[in-house]
Amino acid sequence: MKIALISMEVVPGRPDLNAASMRRKIAEAKTAGADLALFPALSLSGLFLGNVWKQPAFLRDCTAYAEEIAATADGITVLFGNGAADDGCTGVRRTLMEARDGVLREVAHSPLHGAGTHFSPLLYELPNEDIILAADASPFPVCFDVRALADTAREKRKHIFYVNALGLQDKGKTIYTFAGRAQVFSADGMRVLMSPAYTEGMTVVDTESMPAPLTAAKEAPIAPKYRMLRYAVQKFLERIHMERVVIGISGGIDSAVAAALYVDAIGADKVLLVNMPSQFNSATTKGLAAQLAENLGCRHMIVPIEESVAHTVQQLTAVPIMGTAAQAAEHLTISSFVRENMQARDRSGRVLSAVAATWGAGFTCNANKAESTVGYATLYGDQAGFLSALADLWKHEVYALARYLNTEIYKREVVPQGIIDIVPSAELSDAQNVDEGKGDPIRYPYHDYLFRAFAEENRIPEDILAHYADGDLEEYIGCAAGLVADYFPTAEEFIVDLERWWGLYTGMAVAKRIQSPPLLSTSGRAYGSDHPESQIDAYETIRYRALKKQLLKK
Amino acid sequence: MKIALISMEVVPGRPDLNAASMRRKIAEAKTAGADLALFPALSLSGLFLGNVWKQPAFLRDCTAYAEEIAATADGITVLFGNGAADDGCTGVRRTLMEARDGVLREVAHSPLHGAGTHFSPLLYELPNEDIILAADASPFPVCFDVRALADTAREKRKHIFYVNALGLQDKGKTIYTFAGRAQVFSADGMRVLMSPAYTEGMTVVDTESMPAPLTAAKEAPIAPKYRMLRYAVQKFLERIHMERVVIGISGGIDSAVAAALYVDAIGADKVLLVNMPSQFNSATTKGLAAQLAENLGCRHMIVPIEESVAHTVQQLTAVPIMGTAAQAAEHLTISSFVRENMQARDRSGRVLSAVAATWGAGFTCNANKAESTVGYATLYGDQAGFLSALADLWKHEVYALARYLNTEIYKREVVPQGIIDIVPSAELSDAQNVDEGKGDPIRYPYHDYLFRAFAEENRIPEDILAHYADGDLEEYIGCAAGLVADYFPTAEEFIVDLERWWGLYTGMAVAKRIQSPPLLSTSGRAYGSDHPESQIDAYETIRYRALKKQLLKK
CATH class of the missing domain: 3.40.50.620 (HUPs)
Structure with missing residues (x-):
């Protein structure tokens, strides 16, 4: 069986453009002799659409375009992603649709996740085949951990064919990319194929002659972010x-x-x-x-x-x-x-x-x-x-x-x-x-890591102060050893610095971030739409006050 | 039985300040001879706290302050609101706590709603009394419709004592006020008491001598917003x-x-x-x-x-x-x-x-x-x-x-x-x-209402065009009769105008709103944190294209 994995740019909110793109790619897959073409999840609709998900007309059109795709799927089985009205709390579910010779049926679905933190592909085990299809729409870098698929492949003794959406979608202030990689795991849990990130294209694999396992390439840690x-x-x-x-x-x-x-x-x-x-x-x-x-x-x-x-x-x-x-x-x-x-x-x-x-x-x-x-x-x-x-x-x-x-x-x-x-x-x-x-007043070798603890790990001053008291703060926040004693000879200086930045982080900086430009999420924990904030005064927890008192007494 | 309804400003994220304020008000209620004091929901914590709800230390402190309140409640029954860790999807529940002579127990709870659209008070039927207590934390103007309480009172043949939180809380960009009104409904469903909005204070009612039904005062529609x-x-x-x-x-x-x-x-x-x-x-x-x-x-x-x-x-x-x-x-x-x-x-x-x-x-x-x-x-x-x-x-x-x-x-x-x-x-x-x-290029007598249909009613151009074609657009969007024909002599002019503004609403204006200052929600459907947006191109639905073609053919 020849399977075509389609790395396709999904334009959010444009089922017309996505359907046209899918028709072209289905034709290409047929030309390449594929028996089956797998598109990413939500390939007709896109994922981050703001209020558009609440427009019944949009969902109605998604269905209409899905039927158009079904008509195109003659002599080839096409699996693609769509959105549909649902009773669940988001009101929409992501569906995996199978189209063949004009017949359309839903073979898998899951709730539409809009929170930007939990994503997983739609899975479909092909009947009478040792093959699982996985259609994803996970933004980088919060994307679904595809290594979990290796375990599933090994457990079920089946090959897994995976493809993620490609493109750029935003939740207003926070912008995400979708890397669009195709990946294949063999039944023994080895990754045997991975297409390049951010590249449109089609990867055709014959299940009769699976590729050899890949060895991971080495690169600088900043390379994926670049x-x-x-x-x-x-x-x-x-x-x-x-x-x-x-x-x-x-x-x-x-x-x-x-x-x-x-x-x-x-x-x-x-x-x-x-x-x-x-x-x-x-x-x-x-x-x-x-x-x-x-x-x-x-x-x-x-x-x-x-x-x-x-x-x-x-x-x-x-x-x-x-x-x-x-x-x-x-x-x-x-x-x-x-x-x-x-x-x-x-x-x-x-x-x-x-x-x-x-x-x-x-x-x-x-x-x-x-x-x-x-x-x-x-x-x-x-x-x-x-x-x-x-x-x-x-x-x-x-x-x-x-x-x-x-x-x-x-x-x-x-x-x-x-x-x-x-x-x-x-x-x-x-x-x-x-x-x-x-x-600048910011001493980056230390503050970069202190701020990361605040912003990405939801640490609060009592956590920082407790580890300062225990002497393992540098390890806790991940900065170089020796900096804390070097920058802050006394506990008082340490505390003044901590309270100064915490006060800014929870105060004036919130006001500024409200008016900041859109930003690219490269950490999965970016400011903006996925970082709920309120303009509230810094609060000192009971434990913080006790720790502070103890430290200043020494 | 004398019940004190406490209209208290709740400072979000500051259980220390709120607990101190509650202790003072409990003392006042005792001085006034009240048997029971009712505080609003989430009176210790506040509602819109951003990431603070995810800090275990904050919830731990809320519990500690609740115990402090319980110790204060000697010789008086105190009902107050708090937040507590929960298994549900928000991870937090709002609780109604009863404190009396150092003993604290949870008498009601509901999930913490953060979406800004659905709120309802925590209800508690006093055992062996014809009295229901209702503690609320609903922002104006999306607040819980208290008239529903009249029906409940009538149905259950019980008096309802209601109090809402007072204060200002924000979800980052969008700011809400809480009007803090105390209200009482008698067992026949009549409103017999309503304290003034945005005013701290205490209203003591003796259930043995319920006040007479109120008659609603007349005022300009803009008055509540003012x-x-x-x-x-x-x-x-x-x-x-x-x-x-x-x-x-x-x-x-x-x-x-x-x-x-x-x-x-x-x-x-x-x-x-x-x-x-x-x-x-x-x-x-x-x-x-x-x-x-x-x-x-x-x-x-x-x-x-x-x-x-x-x-x-x-x-x-x-x-x-x-x-x-x-x-x-x-x-x-x-x-x-x-x-x-x-x-x-x-x-x-x-x-x-x-x-x-x-x-x-x-x-x-x-x-x-x-x-x-x-x-x-x-x-x-x-x-x-x-x-x-x-x-x-x-x-x-x-x-x-x-x-x-x-x-x-x-x-x-x-x-x-x-x-x-x-x-x-x-x-x-x-x-x-x-x-x-x-x-300005905006013709407010018409565009105010067109834009309201877009922004507050989630109407899209196909809705507008369908009603234009039917001749009842002015009624549909709520503007003065005759304007459409006056401003747009031809269908083409109407469509050019519609597409111009829709394109801006879904395009450039989104980019601008991302960087706009915090704003006050007076409609309950304000831009900002409660108005999900994405920077996506305007999409013409299948029906819109058909309607447009038909209108331009004429």
Whole structure:
């Protein structure tokens, strides 16, 4: 029996386009002599559709297109995925449909999962054959663990043919990719086939001559995230009908990695880099930004912001405040802190927005996950953008991606080593002078891991403090040994730091994340639609207060 | 038997504060001679807590505080609400706890609903009494329909004592108020008591002398929304520890209503109004803005934006575009459309942000729901702000609120009649000259209702087109008769308009809503956390295409 596994891009909410695509692929499978064609789950509808699942007309059309597919399946058995109305709590079930010579029947179903955390393929054991079909629609990286299929194959002594959906789908703020891999497990539980991720195509396997077991290829841990990001950037731009991007480059690591990623994904001629120095930007970072632009070969501009910021300061302090509530000759006074954030907004809200609109582009947000966790970003400033490609990467992952892009993708130093080596700094004031080794208040080697414990493992200060007291905090959160004692000589300093960031994470940062751009989920635990939040005050648990008291007494 | 119904503000996620508040109120109830005190559901924990519900330590503390309450309940029976771990799909159940002389027991429970659409009180029939207690935690306006209690009372021939939580809680982007009303229904199904909304207090009723039935008071339909908005604005500012607000006033209706609302809620000395004219702002609207500020008596400033916008245009067109991908002497050219949006961003991203930061305030977003539905707002411009108080009001509700504020609250013309009468316009170009009667592309008398059908009733273009074809569209969507024929002389014009707005609603507007500020739910069907969305292309159903073909053939 010849089985065609179809890695097909599923366009969410477009059964018309998906049906047309399926008809073409069914014809190809017949040409290739396949007896059976297996499509992914929800191949007609897509998975993340927001309110569309609540439209009876949409489900009605999905049924109509399914019947159209059935009519196409002449001389070949076609298994494909669809959505159908259901009594369950989501109101919809995912179905596996079998079509042959105009006859359509449902052979498997499961509830539609929308929560983004639990997915499993629809399984169908072919009658009178030692074959199980598995049709999936699992987003990367929360996707179904296909290794479980190896166990099922071994247990049941049957071959398993698996295919996942391909494409990009979003839940509003959080965007997921679907890797679309076809995989085959032989009856002894060995993986004998795996098609490349993010690649449309058809894999035909003759069950009479199963391939030999695969050996796993070695690669850098960041490699799957790189593939995902590259595909996502391409597809998201396609989805929103945008071809070009503008990227503000500071000479720092995040914007440099963003620039290298976008140039790799869409080409140097589609990317415009803009460096926007103020009086606080060092010659060092200005030089590094220029070098980055040169290495990438794309358009770049230098738009200084000093004059514009000075104009605003001058104007706002000169304008009189009128009204009966005002004191005589009342005026505003701009503090240096306010001036810092004015610079960030001048760059994004004034320059990048206008450049992007003029160039028919979107401008990117280059925030990383450590910054998002504690709101270390300016609203309408560096937090702005049409997409946050890196917002689910911790700072150490951004560095890993920089190195990976240089060594494995470009195979030359595209991100200048100077950018990798320099201290991370927003350069918004003299206190952040990189030439003096000064930079961000976040100490990434420790805070990256502390924040990950907050954001991805739902740890709270009492957990952190308990492990601090036990002396095994570094192991608990996964950071390098010796950092805690190095950064915080006393328990008091440790606690001040912990409470400062926890307060920001549960406070101001929530407010900022509410207005942050859409972001790509690369961890499966991204901020956005799958990270429920409320603007509530930080609460100190009873145990936390006791631990703190004990530690401060020592 | 004397029953004390406790209207108590529940602070979400703060069992420590809520327990302290409950202890005080239990003492008051005892002083008032009550035999029993009834608190709202989830009175220790709150309802919308995001990830906090997944923290075992939080649930553990809730139990500890419940035991503390039990110890307080000496000589009085206390019924209160809490959350507890559960096997169900939310992992948490809401419980009704009875405490008396240190003994604590669960007398009722139901699953924790987090979806924001279905709520019902926890009921407990007192043994050997003709009394049912009902403890609720239902947000307004999606709150449990208490009239159902009248039926239950009549059926069971028992008195029902009901109390709802009071306060403000959010699901991140969407903010809800809880009105905290106490209500009593007598055994014949009559409402005999209703305490005022949004008011902390205690209502003691002696079951031996039930009050007489109430007669419903008449008021304007916008009145409940006004009360909700006023309370929400106060509480939200308190929650985020912010005392003052800055409001950009254009001389249009939305910003005028926002200004009048905030001044009413927090006082004129806490509000700073900023008018930011460009060359396109008429003397008419500038005058109306000044008059509004004078009527309200708060601080106001005039900050023209012309110079700043001109500087940006000049700078961006002068800067050369460098790089190997660039053509010789490549420069940007700023179109008039780009210049329009630059004005909006100059106002919010430059002026209001800096003024607010300097004044220790937040600046408001004054968008209404019609604008949000189709993304008629500029990102980082007029869409920006710390809170969108009016974003769940349709334009006609904004007008209703303006009239209500003038006649019922201020009892004088605070919002100038000229602002109520003028054509709605963004005044971003000559095409929007109000003195020539030109304004926004949205024709509110029709589009308000069309958009409501999209956003609140999940209607899709095939529904709209079917009713257009049948000639009963105005009745179907609830707008004034005659408008459709007036605005759209031909079916083609009607369809072009329908597809334009539907495309924006499901496209660009989704992208904008992802980055919009938190908003108050006044309809129960607000955008934000309870309105699942995906960035997917508009899909034309099979029936829509058929209807369209038929209509255009005529």
